Amino acid sequence: MSTNTPMLSNDAAAGLLASTREYLVDAGQRGALFLDVMRRRGIQYREHLAETAPHVLNYGVELIVDGRNLSRPVNYGLVRIVPPKGVEIDLKRRPFMVVDPRAGHGPGIGGFKADSEIGVAMRAGHPCYFVGFLPEPMPGQTIEDIARAEAVFLEKVIALHPEADGKPCVIGNCQAGWAVMILASLRPELFGPIIIAGAPLSYWAGVRGKNPMRYTGGLLGGSWLTAFTSDLGAGKFDGAWLVQNFENMNPSNTLWTKQYNVYSEVDTEASRYLEFERWWGGHVNLNAEEIQFIVDELFIGNNLAAGRIKTTDGSLVDLRNIRSPIVVFCSKGDNITPPQQALGWILDLYRDVDEIRSYGQTIVYTVHETVGHLGIFVSGGVARKEHSEFSSNIDLIDVLPPGLYEATFEAKSADTANPDLAIGKWIMRCERRTLDDIRALGGNSPEDERRFATAARVSEINLSAYRKFVQPWVRAMTTPQMAEWIYKLHPLRVQYEALAGDNPLTRAIAATAEKVRENRKPASSDNPLLAAQDAVSKTIVAALDSWRDAQEAFSETLFLAIYGSPVLQAAVRIDPESVPSPKPEMSAEYRKRLEARIAELKSRIGTGGLRECVIRGLLYVGMTRGMVDERSLEALRRARTNDSGPRLTLAQFKTMVREQFFMLLLEPEASLAAIPKLLPQNAEARRAGFSIIRDVLSASAEISGETAERLKRVAGLFGADQEGLPRVDDTSPQAKAS
Structure with a gap:
């Protein structure tokens, strides 16, 4: 036993050495190819911006x-x-x-x-x-x-x-x-x-502990920073700042995962990565007026x-x-x-x-x-x-x-x-x-709503102060040349531009990558150092995620404490018992139109023909299911194609559906009672109409329970049994007409 142990140890050592050599060659080659991907990204970035109307449409x-x-x-x-x-x-x-x-x-x-x-x-x-x-x-x-x-x-x-x-x-x-x-x-x-x-x-809106982005405006003191950034841009807001806000929300992806995925799978991931980066790096500008409206009226207000x-x-x-x-x-x-x-x-x-x-x-x-x-x-x-x-x-x-x-x-x-x-x-x-x-x-909660209302009021005060005391100085000092340099030196642009030029470094990267592709030797998938590499990556991601979670928890705590302060709320005149965003009331003008429309619909319950009766009956029965299935609509569409009457446009059909729906809501019994009077005298037409109702309902689910009971009632109104056969009461107007 003891004589075999050194032999096993030597084999293991040799295997480890071979795996290490294989991994180091692979890692070095991947590093060279990764740098080349970054170089290609920079060139792609410049080419994209040079287009007259840059876009990433695939058509x-x-x-x-x-x-x-x-x-x-x-x-x-x-x-x-x-x-x-x-x-x-x-x-x-x-x-x-x-x-x-x-x-x-x-x-x-x-x-x-x-x-x-x-x-x-x-x-x-x-x-x-x-x-x-x-x-x-x-x-x-x-x-x-x-x-x-x-x-x-x-x-x-x-x-x-x-x-x-x-x-x-x-x-x-x-x-x-x-x-x-x-x-x-x-x-x-x-x-x-x-x-x-x-x-x-x-x-x-949001949930505590999950949606921290909504606190950002309040923690920055409101939209004065938006105005300041636009002033530094000589009246334009650099869209790269918005992109950076998105990236800051997921530091593990921004700082590590996105790049690591390319590095670890550089043979297959490069094209997908470059395709996405063409859009991600295509930053656009907004006018100061545009971004100020967005932040003041929407995100903070x-x-x-x-x-x-x-x-x-x-x-x-x-x-x-x-x-x-x-x-x-x-x-x-x-x-x-x-x-x-x-x-x-x-x-x-x-x-x-x-x-x-x-x-x-x-x-x-x-x-x-x-x-x-x-x-x-x-x-x-x-x-x-x-x-x-x-x-x-x-x-x-x-x-x-x-x-x-x-x-x-x-x-x-x-x-x-x-x-x-x-x-x-x-x-x-x-x-x-x-x-x-x-x-x-x-x-x-209502208390949280008041916190956001307080942040909005503080934003208004800070923006007013900035515009009165600081903005004139910033605008006076910001020359077009200064705005251009601030634009060019944005961190997101610098990372694209770093390897975009034609110089000895980028030429060396391109030449090295070409040689690597000719002699590529990827490590085998079972190489233990690849598993160790992934383990290190996961540790880095976990650390960055923990840092993000701690930062977000602190931001939420800070926002809730600052803007939940009764002193601050009183100072900016937020009523502690108020509802910051009460539901807007229905206007008197709209209420008047609504009442007139209700009266009109009620007066028309006794009007219509076979089409109206089919839709009315279908809605009445279908209401029990609480859902509409695409198969039912397709069955109805096919039935419409066989309709011998004048062709209804989709808009006309939509209007009919809505009118019949509201009639059933307003006067359900009167709407149903009117059906026999509106149906044509021809028994075959009534049977065909009822068959449409039955076929549409059975297209998506079995007819049972309350749905079946309602269908029986509609069958009686149409003068047909559930199989669609005529069953006309001798005393009914339809029977006498037959």
Whole structure:
């Protein structure tokens, strides 16, 4: 036994030596290739900025409207997406218009790859348009100017598609989401369904211990720093500061993981990394007026949902004016726009679902469990699932009765009923929800709301003081040359520029990398030093995450202590018993119109024909399920194609659905009692109408329980049994007519 031990030790030592030699060669080669990736990133950065209109769209485009030529010029433009080879577009389908966020980066993230918002919409047959922007704003342009420009863009898209089956579906990503919502409240007639992805609308909302970004404005003393930064930029705000704010939220990824992933998998990760960095490093500027509005009115003031924003002509921005369905897509894994900020505006505006309905609004939301902020609009998996389902079922969303719904997705399987009625690999359902479902996600206490209101008041005071005592001096000292140097020396730009030039160092890096690629010798996957390398990486990530968590916990504690101080609240005149953002009341004018509309609907309960009766009966029975399945709508659509009557447009069908829905809500018994009088005398037509109801209901689920009981009642009203056979009462008007 003892004589064999030295032999084993020698073998182990030899193996370790071989593994070490193999790892060191591999590590050195990876280091050389990593430096070359950084060099290529710098060159790519310069080339991207040198483009006239830099973007990262994965598609060809045609310029339709240049916002620089409008009466109030803006650096935005409308382009048509050229469908790639093999993609067929149906010009009668509603167009999609994707609006990208101007939050420090350049445009194109909505069409970043084939599996994207634009990609899945085109595969569903929709014409697609994109609203992007140039790196430099036009002199004096404001957020309001951009909103009015986007209205011009929508008018143009509508004019280009006069035969489309609906108004354009508009997708607003991140900050573009709130911009789209503002425009939709001012010009509701221009919009079809609105999809807002990762878009903050309720800026104070969040959960303690999870959403620290909302404390930043208060801890910096408010928006005076925004004004100061814009003054140092000679009237422009460098978007790189916004990007750096995002990076500061995840130091382990910023300082280590992003680079380590490239280094550790440099043979396969380089192209993906460079593709993303082309967008991440494409920083754009905003005018001082634009960023000040965003910070004061939205992020610190929280005035959007509260209805406290007015345009220059005195129009009030009231999100309750929106008439199109609103789809809110958010994620629990998003630390920039958590679900509370994406959905809290609903709680800010409405007391219950009935009030949502009273404004004729349809709101659909879906909450992803894990995906991060960027993944909401760049993840291929999200595009193939959520965005693909939204695109395929946009007509279902458009005709939903007013109310609050959650979109859920179920994968098709061998047990799926009527799978041919669902497009794609998933089945989308819109399930009825109440405001309590949104409250269950968590939110602020009244005391926390007063803390944020105090921070907003402090911000106003500090900004006023800065403008009066400091701003004149800063503007006087800031020359154009100084602003240019501050711009160039931003830390994010320096890291791109460091290896971007043509000099002996970069030439040596390129030559070395070329030789390495010719003689590449990667270590085997079971090399123990690779496992040790990954263990060290995980330790670094854990340390940086712990530091971030401690910093965020301290920031939250500090914010709550400072702005929860009764002395400070009293000093800035915050009432300790007040509700900082009370729900806006329904205006007397709107209430008068609503009452008139209710009276009109009640008076029309006894009018209509077979179509109205089918929709009325279908809604009455379907209400028991509390959800609408895409298979049911497809079954109804197919039934509509066989309708011998005059063809209804989608808008006309939507109007009919809404009217019948409200009639059932207002006068359910009277609405049902009117059905036999409205049905045609022809028994075959009545049977066919009832068959549509039965087939649509059975398309997605078995008819049972209360649904079956209601269906029996409707069968009696239609003069048919549950099998769709005629069963006419001898004393009924229909029997006598037969």
